[in-house]
Amino acid sequence: MKTDFTVDILARAMSMRLKRHGAIAGNIANAETPGYRPQQVAFEDQLQEVVKSGSTDRLHNMRAKVLTVDDVTPRQDGNSVDLDRQMAGLAENSLMYNAAAEFMARKMRMIKSVIS
Amino acid sequence: MDLITALKISASGLSAQRTRINVLSSNLANANSTRSADGSGPYQRKDPIFREIRASEFDSTLDREAKKLAGVKVDGIATDQKPGMRVYDPTHPDADQDGYVSMPNVNMVTELTDIMATSRAYEANVSAMSAAKSMINAVLQIGKG
Numbered sequence: 422m423k424t425d426f427t428v429d430i431l432a433r434a435m436s437m438r439l440k441r442h443g444a445i446a447g448n449i450a451n452a453e454t455p456g457y458r459p460q461q462v463a464f465e466d467q468l469q470e471v472v473k474s475g476s477t478d479r480l481h482n483m484r485a486k487v488l489t490v491d492d493v494t495p496r497q498d499g500n501s502v503d504l505d506r507q508m509a510g511l512a513e514n515s516l517m518y519n520a521a522a523e524f525m526a527r528k529m530r531m532i533k534s535v536i537s
Numbered sequence: 538m539d540l541i542t543a544l545k546i547s548a549s550g551l552s553a554q555r556t557r558i559n560v561l562s563s564n565l566a567n568a569n570s571t572r573s574a575d576g577s578g579p580y581q582r583k584d585p586i587f588r589e590i591r592a593s594e595f596d597s598t599l600d601r602e603a604k605k606l607a608g609v610k611v612d613g614i615a616t617d618q619k620p621g622m623r624v625y626d627p628t629h630p631d632a633d634q635d636g637y638v639s640m641p642n643v644n645m646v647t648e649l650t651d652i653m654a655t656s657r658a659y660e661a662n663v664s665a666m667s668a669a670k671s672m673i674n675a676v677l678q679i680g681k682g
């Protein structure tokens with residue numbers, strides 16, 4: 422069965438957001454760990470390209486990149502987490518995730534009303 | 538990687554910060570203890586050591602990226618070897634021949650500021666956990682009604 426491309430994209434975006442949430446939660450948990458450097462999940466550019474190409478195959482083969490990026494110059498203990506930046510990222514990410522979930526729910530309601 | 542992993546990562550942060558606040562409270566409580574539990578001089582302040590752990594330690598899925606995500610744990614509790622203040626009080630039972638008492642190396646101001654930092658860090662982990670919970674709820678709404 423051929424699924425809707427929008428549903429595929431939303432599902433993929435949500436799984437990337439979920440991964441990003443894991444990275445941010447880890448950064449917050451390690452905000453005081455000596456030598457820890459924050460992880461970042463990058464996917465927006467890739468996702469945008471896939472959406473432009475309209476190819477389901479490319480969508481399924483897409484992988485989020487996990488990068489180590491310092492928020493600030495490492496402190497004396499080698500830790501480079503900026504808690505404020507992580508909290509902002511956390512809020513933004515969970516809002517976007519919830520938005521994607523809402524779109525998905527609406528899409529499902531549309532499909533349902535077509536069926537019945 | 539699933540939402541439960543995210544909850545576990547935040548939970549590891551909460552547990553580490555809670556341990557830290559316990560250690561700091563014990564430092565504060567013993568700010569005037571001239572006798573340690575093992576009888577070797579005054580109390581010496583303790584410090585928890587945090588270590589990063591891989592999320593794959595509590596998530597067995599074969600997700601390559603999840604292996605890079607990190608939780609935290611308390612790797613050990615170190616004893617601060619810095620010498621404490623020596624106070625002149627010849628009537629004190631623990632005074633030496635010159636009348637000086639060795640006090641614990643606890644500085645109230647340091648401990649209290651550390652407690653505040655710990656409580657902020659704890660709150661940050663709570664926020665991450667509530668965000669994960671709202672995400673779970675949002676996902677459960679899909680396909681409803």
